[in-house]
Amino acid sequence: MLARRSWSRVTDDAPTTAELEELVAAAGRVADHSSLRPWRLIELRGDDRVRLGRAINKALGDKGTSSKPLRAPLLIAVVATYRDKGDKVPRWEQEAVASGVAHALSLLLDEAGWGVIWRTGHYTRSKPVAKLHGLGKNEELLGWLYVGGKPQGSRGGHRKPIDARRHLSPLPADRATAKARKKAAKATATRAL
Template sequence: MSALEAVRSRQSWSKVDDTAPTREQLLTFVAAAGRVADHSSLRPWRLIELRGADREVLGAAIAKAEGDKSPSAKPLRAPLLIAVVASYRKSDKVPRWEQEAVASGVAHMLSLLLDEAGWGVLWRTGHYTRTKAVAKAHGLGPNEELLGWLYVGAKPARRKPGRRKAVDARKLVTRMPSKTEQVETKAKKKKK
């Protein structure tokens, strides 16, 4: 399968079976995903592998963050969760937003690689990703933020992936405005 075909066929899998890639398989995918564009090669990211009881610890942390008495069952929806952490580095050349973009790029690339290898993947986020209880459960440092988790498991044979709307690239790719268009836009703004 070509990279184009893999990207075009990618789907989110909200329900997966109880099998996951091994640690060695995961490390192979992470080594490849880490090749994303990374200004100054800062590697401003890290991943945390959650399996088994780790998911229950996360469920308790989410419950604490939400003020719930019972642990959240969300982390139990997949056998492997991969926490995506932006791990910011000091840099005069690479701003914080760009470092977060690199961490996001690694997560997206990893999700594509896992999907192409036959695994079901869903990137989950939520307001509790930035809470103290969840950060503490993950052992985050002062210069780190949790961006979310990749939920990974076997694609159920009995279920087909959902259909995604096609992207109309013509509506999303534009050209740089001409000098005339820039002058006209500026004149319209002055009139307001």
């Protein structure tokens, strides 16, 4: 995971559907409250990407075809499929599961040697794009994984190392504990004088 990078440029090679199915089976093992599996994935290859380009331009109010979907030979649409479970499994939690599957799949694809980048855009929630993907009323498109071969001699996008200390902290103390810590620090400071 520390070596994972986003690949904005990839070759025309792509995993087969059979190879992809094996990775999807593994990615689908993410934590999933009540085992709802509130997600699905859609493969876009060949002319499907051209059709998506037309839908994107229609969503943007432009004519013609956007070339964005042609940046990779395989696009995997990530769809959140919401199940009505009341307060037991709220909508946000189901979207988190779908996002988790997409992220796990991107890691698995990278580990298998494929270049991957997760692309989104405001048009992911547009009617023309939703219609193209055959989304139901209980579904939302979260974006696409663009997948292709890693170019020879290229390195993916540069990412700075993560300083975990900036993102990990203990639970804040309650008032009584905070007051006791403050008193102890003051006493230590007084003794040091």
